[in-house]
Amino acid sequence: MTQRSRMLGAALLLLLLTIILSACGGTPVAQNWPGLTLAGDTIYAISGSPQQVYMLDAGNGTISGTFSPVAETKGTIWWSPVTVGGGLAFVGHTASDTEAATLYAFDPETGQEQWKVAAESLILPAPFYADGVVYFGASDGCVYAADVETKRLKPGWPPIDDTGELACQAQEAIWATPLVADGRVYVAAMDHHVYSLDAETGEVLWTSQVGGAMAAPPTLVVEDGVLYVGAFDGQLYAIKAESGELVEGFGFEASNWIWSKVLALGDQIFVTSLDGNLYALDPANGAEIWSYCGTVKEDSGRCKDTVLRAGPVDAGGSIIIATESGELTAVVDAVRQWNWPSGTPQADILTTPVVSEDMIYVILMDGQVQALEVENGAQAWTFTPPESK
Amino acid sequence: MAGITDIWTTFILQPMLNALLGLYSVLWAQFWLAIIAFTVVIRGLMTPLMLPQQRSAKKMQEIQPQLEELKKKYGKDRERMSQEQMKLYKEAGVNPMGGCLPMLVQFPIWIGLYQSIIQALGYQPLQILGLSGNIYPFLSSLWVQVPLNRYFLGMDLALTPQQLGGLTYALPVLVAFTSWIQSKMTTTGATGGDGQAAGMGQSMTMMMPLMFGFFSLNFATGLSFYFIISNIIGIITQGFISGWEGLLFWKDVNLGSLLPFGQKPAPSQAEASKQTQTEPARSQKGTQSGSKKRKKKKRRRKR
Numbered sequence: 001m002t003q004r005s006r007m008l009g010a011a012l013l014l015l016l017l018t019i020i021l022s023a024c025g026g027t028p029v030a031q032n033w034p035g036l037t038l039a040g041d042t043i044y045a046i047s048g049s050p051q052q053v054y055m056l057d058a059g060n061g062t063i064s065g066t067f068s069p070v071a072e073t074k075g076t077i078w079w080s081p082v083t084v085g086g087g088l089a090f091v092g093h094t095a096s097d098t099e100a101a102t103l104y105a106f107d108p109e110t111g112q113e114q115w116k117v118a119a120e121s122l123i124l125p126a127p128f129y130a131d132g133v134v135y136f137g138a139s140d141g142c143v144y145a146a147d148v149e150t151k152r153l154k155p156g157w158p159p160i161d162d163t164g165e166l167a168c169q170a171q172e173a174i175w176a177t178p179l180v181a182d183g184r185v186y187v188a189a190m191d192h193h194v195y196s197l198d199a200e201t202g203e204v205l206w207t208s209q210v211g212g213a214m215a216a217p218p219t220l221v222v223e224d225g226v227l228y229v230g231a232f233d234g235q236l237y238a239i240k241a242e243s244g245e246l247v248e249g250f251g252f253e254a255s256n257w258i259w260s261k262v263l264a265l266g267d268q269i270f271v272t273s274l275d276g277n278l279y280a281l282d283p284a285n286g287a288e289i290w291s292y293c294g295t296v297k298e299d300s301g302r303c304k305d306t307v308l309r310a311g312p313v314d315a316g317g318s319i320i321i322a323t324e325s326g327e328l329t330a331v332v333d334a335v336r337q338w339n340w341p342s343g344t345p346q347a348d349i350l351t352t353p354v355v356s357e358d359m360i361y362v363i364l365m366d367g368q369v370q371a372l373e374v375e376n377g378a379q380a381w382t383f384t385p386p387e388s389k
Numbered sequence: 390m391a392g393i394t395d396i397w398t399t400f401i402l403q404p405m406l407n408a409l410l411g412l413y414s415v416l417w418a419q420f421w422l423a424i425i426a427f428t429v430v431i432r433g434l435m436t437p438l439m440l441p442q443q444r445s446a447k448k449m450q451e452i453q454p455q456l457e458e459l460k461k462k463y464g465k466d467r468e469r470m471s472q473e474q475m476k477l478y479k480e481a482g483v484n485p486m487g488g489c490l491p492m493l494v495q496f497p498i499w500i501g502l503y504q505s506i507i508q509a510l511g512y513q514p515l516q517i518l519g520l521s522g523n524i525y526p527f528l529s530s531l532w533v534q535v536p537l538n539r540y541f542l543g544m545d546l547a548l549t550p551q552q553l554g555g556l557t558y559a560l561p562v563l564v565a566f567t568s569w570i571q572s573k574m575t576t577t578g579a580t581g582g583d584g585q586a587a588g589m590g591q592s593m594t595m596m597m598p599l600m601f602g603f604f605s606l607n608f609a610t611g612l613s614f615y616f617i618i619s620n621i622i623g624i625i626t627q628g629f630i631s632g633w634e635g636l637l638f639w640k641d642v643n644l645g646s647l648l649p650f651g652q653k654p655a656p657s658q659a660e661a662s663k664q665t666q667t668e669p670a671r672s673q674k675g676t677q678s679g680s681k682k683r684k685k686k687k688r689r690r691k692r
Contacts, residue, residue, distance in 0.1 A: 032514055078513070124514065139512070172536055175514060190536050213535050215514065232521070233532045257521045257532065274521050300526045309518060350518070 033350035035081025044082035047367035048385035061381035065111035085129025092123025115151040130180035137174025156202035175215040188214035206244030230258025252286035255301030260311030276303025290334040322349040421541035447631035510547035546611035560613040565602030567620035
């Protein structure tokens with residue numbers, strides 16, 4: 001082998017290595033877990049490849065329509081979950097290549113696009129509809145509000161400063177759906193703050209600082225006037241809805257982040273944590289009443305090999321939880337009632353299931369939607385998006 | 390496959406990620422400072438591996454005259470030549486493959502650091518979800534740091550120069566430049582000769598910086614910080630070991646050398662005098678044989 005050919009060989013090897021490593025790293029593949037919404041008799045699932053909104057008959061899983069914007073994109077698309085209200089369905093759509101973020105309003109029965117408004121950044125959380133206005137948060141830290149009648153953004157949403165620049169409420173992204181109640185908008189943000197805004201003007205009424213980032217919306221217990229919200233510091237916070245002050249004497253800490261929405265039911269509140277536990281707590285002080293771990297509870301408090309991103313769901317007497325690894329379990333007072341039969345082919349579940357009177361609907365990470373009977377977990381139907389059949 | 394992923398996560402990704410987060414929490418919540426501190430720590434840990442290589446490079450420079458002697462003596466007998474070379478290397482304590490080990494060790498560090506940066510500075514939920522599982526339970530105090538400050542002078546450290554555009558293209562250039570200086574300082578001796586090692590050395594001096602520049606173009610800008618700081622530390626330590634001549638790069642810059650099949654670069658004064666002393670016969674012969682071949686070709690064409 002000559003010197004030149006050796007040099008050429010070494011150069012080619014380095015080049016190959018460079019290309020391989022660049023391919024390994026490169027641009028990160030952006031993903032989110034698929035949205036799942038139940039409104040009336042229709043399931044709205046973000047599914048398929050490329051993803052679009054599938055409208056499914058909740059009774060048998062047949063496709064009643066689809067929605068996908070006309071805009072072509074070659075990059076990744078981020079969809080928010082769908083929200084239905086005021087005779088329209090709303091969904092956030094962001095194309096990674098053009099970074100065009102848009103909130104679409106479409107006909108909830110036919111999937112026909114009605115109108116759209118643009119945002120400045122990724123729309124990841126589901127919008128919230130209240131009194132003719134649809135509110136949504138974006139990754140620029142702004143809360144947007146679109147008037148359904150005028151089909152345009154309301155003045156002051158998002159706030160603009162004197163120089164014409166965005167003056168977002170939060171300093172970090174908003175990944176949690178806003179909550180609207182009693183003329184106020186409550187927003188939990190990644191900047192460790194909960195904001196209360198005037199639902200009409202957008203004026204900030206109060207801000208409340210907590211110890212960690214929040215990606216789940218607050219839950220309001222109206223009779224107590226208290227907002228419950230979990231954070232990435234593992235703590236659950238109780239905040240007075242009127243003033244934004246933390247409720248004195250309330251405290252609960254999980255063994256990992258809390259990413260799910262709190263479920264208030266009767267005289268208890270329920271929350272799941274990435275530590276794999278389902279916790280039943282006293283809403284007055286956060287004291288643990290019971291907890292459920294489907295595997296073995298480690299000394300650290302974590303549930304072995306279990307992660308619960310999806311929130312707990314009320315299934316009329318039992319609480320249903322779905323683990324990241326695809327286990328579905330119905331729990332009553334820390335006792336397991338039923339779970340998915342082992343060996344069922346499943347993909348990860350990160351999306352909180354939705355429940356109707358007698359059925360529970362789950363969307364897997366691969367876009368498959370399954371309907372099960374609440375009483376015993378028996379499978380009623382399965383929807384597999386056409387592209388991944 | 391899952392086993393390999395678990396091993397990688399446990400032994401590479403998690404330690405690096407937690408170290409970065411720990412540094413971030415004590416360095417005023419500045420991720421770029423955490424990367425710089427992390428680089429210094431890694432270079433410190435790698436000193437036992439790097440120092441012998443750097444000393445070996447210096448010794449390589451010192452034994453160049455002896456190598457030239459060997460070339461003169463055994464130039465035609467390749468086998469004997471390589472035997473004698475190896476003997477000389479052994480006597481001088483030079484390991485010609487010494488540069489490979491630090492390089493091999495650094496590959497997992499680069500990949501691990503890239504993954505750590507992407508996960509720590511994740512801008513979408515799945516990345517951040519992965520982060521929660523990789524922070525050690527006993528470092529739960531780091532949870533409050535999320536989301537991390539991902540900017541340095543307005544530049545997003547998790548994005549690539551291609552995504553950011555503008556002045557960020559200076560980073561791959563800086564990476565390639567510092568890498569070139571470092572390679573040049575390390576291989577000054579090896580490139581001085583005319584043998585196979587010299588050829589390889591020259592090739593590496595050009596290829597490695599280009600490779601790193603290309604990496605930096607396609608990877609998160611945070612990784613460029615690691616490369617630049619690591620190269621600067623390498624330059625400084627090499628300077629203390631074998632002198633600072635390699636830093637005077639403009640003396641030896643010859644654009645012709647950048648062309649792989651172009652004109653052979655004009656040697657520097659020192660090299661030129663060395664070549665005239667050691668290789669007159671060979672170069673003459675080379676010229677003669679070349680002209681003879683050309684004449685033969687001409688004759689064939691005439692026929």
